[in-house]
Amino acid sequence: xxxxxxxxxxxxxxxxxxxxxxxxxxxxxxxxxxxxxxxxxxxxxxxxxxxxxxxxxxxxxxxxxxxxxxxxxxxxxxxxxxxxxxxxxxxxxxxxxxxxxxxxxxxxxxxxxxxxxxxxxxxxxxxxxxxxxxxxxxxxxxxxxxxxxxxxxxxxxxxxxxxxxxxxxxxxxxxxxxxxxxxxxxxxxxxxxxxxxxxxxxxxxxxxxxxxxxxxxxxxxxxxxxxxxxxxxxxxxxxxxxxxxxxxxxxxxxxxxxxxxxxxxxxxxxxxxxxxxxxxxxxxxxxxxxxxxxxxxx
Amino acid sequence: xxxxxxxxxxxxxxxxxxxxxxxxxxxxxxxxxxxxxxxxxxxxxxxxxxxxxxxxxxxxxxxxxxxxxxxxxxxxxxxxxxxxxxxxxxxxxxxxxxxxxxxxxxxxxxxxxxxxxxxxxxxxxxxxxxxxxxxxxxxxxxxxxxxxxxxxxxxxxxxxxxxxxxxxxxxxxxxxxxxxxxxxxxxxxxxxxxxxxxxxxxxxxxxxxxxxxxxxxxxxxxxxxxxxxxxxxxxxxxxxxxxxxxxxxxxxxxxxxxxxxxxxxxxxxxxxxxxxxxxxxxxxxxxxxxxxxxxxxxxxxxxxxxxxxxxxxxxxxxxxxxxxxxxxxxxxxxxxxx
Amino acid sequence: xxxxxxxxxxxxxxxxxxxxxxxxxxxxxxxxxxxxxxxxxxxxxxxxxxxxxxxxxxxxxxxxxxxxxxxxxxxxxxxxxxxxxxxxxxxxxxxxxxxxxxxxxxxxxxxxxxxxxxxxxxxxxxxxxxxxxxxxxxxxxxxxxxxxxxxxxxxxxxxxxxxxxxxxxxxxxxxxxxxxxxxxxxxxxxxxxxxxxxxxxxxxxxxxxxxxxxxxxxxxxxxxxxxxxxxxxxxxxxxxxxxxxxxxxxxxxxxxxxxxxxxxxxxxxxxxxxxxxxxxxxxxxxxxxxxxxxxxxxxxxxxxxxxxxxx
Numbered sequence: 008x009x010x011x012x013x014x015x016x017x018x019x020x021x022x023x024x025x026x027x028x029x030x031x032x033x034x035x036x037x038x039x040x041x042x043x044x045x046x047x048x049x050x051x052x053x054x055x056x057x058x059x060x061x062x063x064x065x066x067x068x069x070x071x072x073x074x075x076x077x078x079x080x081x082x083x084x085x086x087x088x089x090x091x092x093x094x095x096x097x098x099x100x101x102x103x104x105x106x107x108x109x110x111x112x113x114x115x116x117x118x119x120x121x122x123x124x125x126x127x128x129x130x131x132x133x134x135x136x137x138x139x140x141x142x143x144x145x146x147x148x149x150x151x152x153x154x155x156x157x158x159x160x161x162x163x164x165x166x167x168x169x170x171x172x173x174x175x176x177x178x179x180x181x182x183x184x185x186x187x188x189x190x191x192x193x194x195x196x197x198x199x200x201x202x203x204x205x206x207x208x209x210x211x212x213x214x215x216x217x218x219x220x221x222x223x224x225x226x227x228x229x230x231x232x233x234x235x236x237x238x239x240x241x242x243x244x245x246x247x248x249x250x251x252x253x254x255x256x257x258x259x260x261x262x263x264x265x266x267x268x269x270x271x272x273x274x275x276x277x278x279x280x281x282x283x284x285x286x287x288x289x290x291x292x293x294x295x296x297x298x299x300x301x302x303x304x305x
Numbered sequence: 306x307x308x309x310x311x312x313x314x315x316x317x318x319x320x321x322x323x324x325x326x327x328x329x330x331x332x333x334x335x336x337x338x339x340x341x342x343x344x345x346x347x348x349x350x351x352x353x354x355x356x357x358x359x360x361x362x363x364x365x366x367x368x369x370x371x372x373x374x375x376x377x378x379x380x381x382x383x384x385x386x387x388x389x390x391x392x393x394x395x396x397x398x399x400x401x402x403x404x405x406x407x408x409x410x411x412x413x414x415x416x417x418x419x420x421x422x423x424x425x426x427x428x429x430x431x432x433x434x435x436x437x438x439x440x441x442x443x444x445x446x447x448x449x450x451x452x453x454x455x456x457x458x459x460x461x462x463x464x465x466x467x468x469x470x471x472x473x474x475x476x477x478x479x480x481x482x483x484x485x486x487x488x489x490x491x492x493x494x495x496x497x498x499x500x501x502x503x504x505x506x507x508x509x510x511x512x513x514x515x516x517x518x519x520x521x522x523x524x525x526x527x528x529x530x531x532x533x534x535x536x537x538x539x540x541x542x543x544x545x546x547x548x549x550x551x552x553x554x555x556x557x558x559x560x561x562x563x564x565x566x567x568x569x570x571x572x573x574x575x576x577x578x579x580x581x582x583x584x585x586x587x588x589x590x591x592x593x594x595x596x597x598x599x600x601x602x603x604x605x606x607x608x609x610x611x612x613x614x615x616x617x618x619x620x621x622x623x624x625x626x627x628x629x630x631x632x633x634x635x636x637x638x639x640x641x642x643x
Numbered sequence: 644x645x646x647x648x649x650x651x652x653x654x655x656x657x658x659x660x661x662x663x664x665x666x667x668x669x670x671x672x673x674x675x676x677x678x679x680x681x682x683x684x685x686x687x688x689x690x691x692x693x694x695x696x697x698x699x700x701x702x703x704x705x706x707x708x709x710x711x712x713x714x715x716x717x718x719x720x721x722x723x724x725x726x727x728x729x730x731x732x733x734x735x736x737x738x739x740x741x742x743x744x745x746x747x748x749x750x751x752x753x754x755x756x757x758x759x760x761x762x763x764x765x766x767x768x769x770x771x772x773x774x775x776x777x778x779x780x781x782x783x784x785x786x787x788x789x790x791x792x793x794x795x796x797x798x799x800x801x802x803x804x805x806x807x808x809x810x811x812x813x814x815x816x817x818x819x820x821x822x823x824x825x826x827x828x829x830x831x832x833x834x835x836x837x838x839x840x841x842x843x844x845x846x847x848x849x850x851x852x853x854x855x856x857x858x859x860x861x862x863x864x865x866x867x868x869x870x871x872x873x874x875x876x877x878x879x880x881x882x883x884x885x886x887x888x889x890x891x892x893x894x895x896x897x898x899x900x901x902x903x904x905x906x907x908x909x910x911x912x913x914x915x916x917x918x919x920x921x922x923x924x925x926x927x928x929x930x931x932x933x934x935x936x937x938x939x940x941x942x943x944x945x946x947x948x949x950x951x952x953x954x
Contacts, residue, residue, distance in 0.1 A: 105501075111496075170490070
C-alpha cells in the first residue's frame with residue numbers, strides 16, 4: 008500500500024478482484040499509471056477490460072483490492088467522487104447527452120469552481136478535509152455550498168455570470184482542440200459517428216482529469232480516422248499533462264502508441280510489457296487466436 | 306451594475322405591470338378568479354417540469370406537495386390572523402403575514418420534497434412514479450384523518466389574502482427561477498441526468514444529490530402555489546389535491562413538452578381556460594347547469610385520452626424541449642437561454 | 644386468538660384476489676417491461692360486464708351454476724378483447740420508443756377508462772356507461788356460512804372458499820401454461836429479450852397480445868370475486884384494486900410469478916391487520932406505505948433479481 012502513495016502514481020490498482028455472484032470477472036488486477044504514460048489494456052472479447060474500467064471509475068465496488076487515485080483510496084466511492092479525484096472516461100457504446108448540443112455536453116462536465124480559496128466551501132479545502140478523514144463535515148459543507156450556488160443562480164450574481172463565461176469559454180476551447188469547433192451548437196445526436204467519439208473525449212477532458220480512460224475510442228473508424236486519432240491522443244497526453252489508458256481492439260493502434268500494455272484474458276492478467284514483448288508472448292498469441300497469429304505479427 | 310441587480314430587472318418590470326392589470330380588472334371578479342386559477346396551474350406545471358421535464362424523473366404525486374403548502378400556509382395564516390404588525394397599516398401587515406405563511410408552507414412542502422426525493426434515488430421509471438403517487442395519496446389520507454386540518458371537510462376560514470398581483474408575482478418568480486436554473490450548471494446537470502444518468506455520474510455530477518434537489522425545488526414551488534390557492538379558496542379540502550389534480554398537472558407538462566418551461570406555461574393556460582370556456586359555452590347554449598356539469602365530468606376522460614393521443618401522435622408535446630426565448634426574434638428581447 | 648385467526652383468514656382470502664390481479668401485472672411486465680396502469684380499470688370493466696349479464700339473466704338463473712359460469716365467462720371474454728384492443732392500438736405502436744412514452748400512455752389510458760365510466764351515459768333506454776354512483780352487485784353467490792367455529796368466533800364464508808378455490812385453480816392453470824406449454828416458453832423467451840425471440844421465429848406480437856388477453860381475463864375473474872366480497876361496485880374500484888395489486892406485484896418482485904402471489908397474500912394480510920386492529924380510514928395508505936418500506940430496503944422486491952445495467 009505504501010508503494011501506491013508514491014507521489015508520481017496517478018492511478019494505482021492493487022490486486023482488484025471483481026465477482027458478480029458466482030462469476031469472477033476480474034482477478035487480482037494490477038495497474039499503475041503515471042503522468043505522461045500512454046498505456047493500453049487489451050484482451051479478447053469478454054476478457055474483463057470494460058469491467059476493469061468500471062471498477063476503477065467506481066461504477067462497481069471491487070470485491071477486494073484497492074483503487075488509489077492521486078493518492079486517495081477510492082474503493083467503493085461513487086463515480087462522481089472518483090471523477091473529482093482525477094479519473095475521467097469515455098464509454099464503449101457512446102454515452103453522449105443526445106438531446107443537448109455539443110457545447111452543452113462539454114459544459115456539463117465543466118465543474119463550477121468559483122469558490123474563493125479562503126471560503127470554507129472551496130473544493131480543494133473540502134478535498135483536504137476528506138483526506139484527513141473529516142468526510143461527514145466535508146459532505147455537509149459541500150451540500151451547503153451547493154445550495155448557496157443555487158441562490159447565486161437564482162439571483163444571477165456577478166460570480167455566477169463569471170462562472171458561466173468561464174465554463175462556456177472552456178467548452179469552446181476544448182471543442183476547438185478536438186476539431187469540433189464548428190459543431191458547437193449542433194445536437195449531439197446529429198453528429199457523425201467519428202465526431203461523436205471525439206466529443207466524448209472533449210467532454211471527459213472538461214472534468215480536468217489527471218488520468219484519461221478511453222474505452223475503444225477508435226471503434227468504427229476507418230484507417231485515416233484512426234491515424235488522426237492516434238496523433239490526437241498523443242497530443243492530448245502532452246498538452247494536458249495526463250496519463251492515458253486505452254482499451255482497444257485494433258492492434259496496430261495499440262502497438263503504435265502504447266508504451267506499456269496489459270493483457271487480460273478471462274479476467275486474469277496474462278502479460279504486461281512493451282508492445283514488442285507482448286506481441287511475442289506465447290500466452291497472448293494463444294489467447295487471441297489459438298495457435299498462430301498473423302495479426303499480431305503484422 | 307452588479308450582477309444581481311440586473312437579475313432583479315424582470316421583477317422590477319413585473320411589479321408595475323401586474324399592479325396595472327390588477328387595477329384594471331378590479332371590477333371584473335370573474336376574470337380575477339379565472340386568472341388566479343390559471344396562475345396557480347402555471348406555477349404547478351412549471352415546477353413539475355423541473356422534475357419531470359428537466360431531470361427526467363416521472364413524478365405523478367405533485368398535488369401532494371401543493372396540499373402540504375396549502376394546509377400549512379392556511380394553518381399559519383389562521384393562527385396569525387388575530388395578530389398584526391403594530392407599526393404597519395393593517396393591509397400591509399396582512400400581506401406581510403400572508404407572505405410569511407406562504408414561505409412557511411412552501412418550506413414544509415420543500416421538506417416533504419426532500420423526504421420523497423430520498424427514496425427516489427434508488428428507483429427508476431415506473432417504480433418512481435408509483436412511489437410519488439403513493440406519497441400523494443398518503444398525504445391526502447393523513448390530512449383526512451387529522452383534526453387540525455379539518456379532516457375530510459377540510460380547513461375552512463382561511464383569510465382571503467390572495468390578490469391578482471400576489472398570485473401572478475409568485476408565478477413570475479417561479480417562471481424566472483425555472484428559466485435561470487435551465488441556463489445554469491445546475492440545470493445542465495439535471496438535463497444530463499435525464500439524458501444519461503451513468504454518463505452524468507461519470508462526468509462528476511452527483512446524480513443522487515441533484516435528483517433530490519430537483520424534488521426539493523419543485524415541491525417548494527408547488528407548496529407556494531398551494532398556499533396561494535388556499536388564500537383565495539378559503540376552504541382547503543382534501544378532495545382538491547387528489548390523483549386527479551396530479552394528473553391535470555402531468556397532462557399540462559406533457560402536452561407542453563417535457564423539459565420546456567414555455568410549453569408548461571402555455572399548456573397550463575390553455576388547459577385551464579379551455580374547460581372553463583367550454584363550460585360557459587355549454588351553459589350559455591343550453592341554459593342547463595346539468596349539461597355544464599357533464600362537461601366538467603367529461604374533462605377527466607378527455608385528459609386521459611389526450612395523454613394517449615399526444616403520445617401516439619406527437620410525444621414531444623407542443624414545444625418539445627425548446628424554449629420561447631431560444632427562438633428568434635424572442636432571443637434578442639429576452640436575452641436568449643440565460 | 645380467534646379474532647387473530649379470523650383476520651388471517653380474511654387477509655388471505657383478500658390476498659388471493661389481489662394475487663389474481665397481480666399476476667396480470669407481472670405477466671404483462673414480463674413480456675413488455677411495461678407497467679400497465681390500465682390493468683385495474685380493465686378489471687373494472689369486466690365487473691360491470693358481469694353486473695350487466697347477471698342482471699339480464701335474472702335472479703334465479705344467475706344463481707345457478709351455469710349462470711355463474713356464464714357471468715364469469717362473459718366478463719373474462721370482454722376483458723380479453725379489451726386488453727387486446729388496448730395493447731394493439733395504444734401500446735404496440737410505442738414499443739420501440741422510450742419507456743417513458745409507454746408509461747404516460749398507460750396512465751392516460753387508465754384515466755380515460757376509469758373516468759369515462761364515471762359519466763353516466765344512456766343511449767335510449769340502455770345504460771352504456773354506469774356513472775359514478777355505487778351499485779350493488781347481484782348476489783350470484785348467496786353468502787352463507789360455510790364453516791363455523793365455536794360461537795361464531797371464526798366464520799369462513801362460502802364465497803371466501805369459492806374465491807380461494809377459483810383463484811388457486813386459475814393460478815395453477817397459469818403456472819402450468821407458463822412452465823409446461825410451448826406458448827409459456829414463448830412468453831418466457833419474449834420476456835427475456837423480445838428482439839432475439841423474434842429472430843428465433845417466435846411470433847412476438849401474437850405472444851404479447853395473447854399475454855395481455857390472458858392477464859385481462861384473469862383480472863376479470865378477480866374483479867368478480869372482489870365484487871362478491873365488497874358487494875358495492877363503482878368505476879374507480881379499478882384504480883384502488885389495481886394499485887394495490889400492482890404494489891403486491893412489485894413487493895414480490897415484478898416479473899416474478901410466484902413472487903406476485905406471495906406479495907399479494909402479504910399485502911392482504913397487512914391490510915386486514917391494519918384495518919382490523921387499527922382504523923379503516925387508513926386502509927388506502929397501507930398499501931403505499933408497505934410498498935415504500937419494501938422499496939427502500941429491497942428495491943427489486945422480495946424475489947426480484949437485481950438487474951445491473953451494462954455500462
